[in-house]
Amino acid sequence: MLYCRLRFKRSYRDVAELFWLQGLHFTHETVRDWSERFPAELAEHIRIKRQRTFGRTWYVDETYVRIQGKWCYLYRGIDEYGNLLDVRLSEHRDMEAAKAVFEQVAELMPEPPERIVTDGHTSYPRAISEVLGESVEHRVFKSVHNPVEQSHRKLKQRYYPTMGFSNVETAGYFCEAVEELNQFLRVRRRFRPGWANSEA
Structure with a gap:
């Protein structure tokens, strides 16, 4: 069931x-x-x-989900091969939430990636450097070019029939x-x- x-x-x-x-x-x-x-x-x-071997480029993005009339933020990460890194739901889109996402992912990974691609939200650069180290390159791409953005719809197709x-x-x-x-x-x-x- x-x-x-x-x-x-x-x-x-x-x-x-x-x-x-x-x-x-x-x-x-x-x-x-x-x-x-x-x-x-x-x-x-x-x-x-789950296996702990992942690509050297991570894509991280967030999308909106509605819970009891309130908008929340679903953070998701994948590598360049489309493998899931992790997912985390947060009531806020801020520095604390971004750091929590990378701390959660870091628990699974044997080493940090070479680069992380995001949509450029202001919370990401500091969160990346503080949690994963300053050696990790941060790249910014518009959401349309970020593969994790394209995969949000799969989760939402499962989520919306629940009516919250x-x-x-x-x-x-x-x-x-x-x-x-x-x-x-x-x-x-x-x-x-x-x-x-x-x-x-």
């Missing part, structure tokens, strides 16, 4: 109906409950098993689980014999 919610563009009611057709009866509220209770455990389980979450914490866990599951499946498809390299 949780896989259906995280992987496909389906509402709570859609998922409950799909299982009802298979003879498993529960309400959409059960789907909602699972979607808020278990993504954190799933995301952490996949995250700790009860709080920022559960929304953050859901977003992390979606991204970790996508990366998990992406890596396995890439090495499956006869499977074309896809970013789906």
Whole structure:
């Protein structure tokens, strides 16, 4: 049930109906409950098993998500090969949030990258130098040229059918689980014999 919610563009009611057709009866509220209770455990389980070898160029960007009528900021990072670095939901777009993002990514990485590409928000240069070191080059590209900007839509396709979450914490866990599951499946498809390299 949780896989259906995280992987496909389906509402709570859609998922409950799909299982009802298979003879498993529960309400959409059960789907909602699972979607808020278990993504954190799933995301952490996949995250700790994820490979730690990444490219030398990181792309970091943020996008908006709406939670209980309030706009929040979803920070995401990928390398030049499209591999997920990490994802973090924040109520603010400021220095503290930017530093928290890089500190979270740094926990997974054996060494800092050669360069980081962002949209040029004023919080990034200082956050990069303080967390990752002054030797890391910071490049600025308009969002349209930043590959992480193009991949935001995949997450939003999963997020919007939920009609929002009860709080920022559960929304953050859901977003992390979606991204970790996508990366998990992406890596396995890439090495499956006869499977074309896809970013789906």
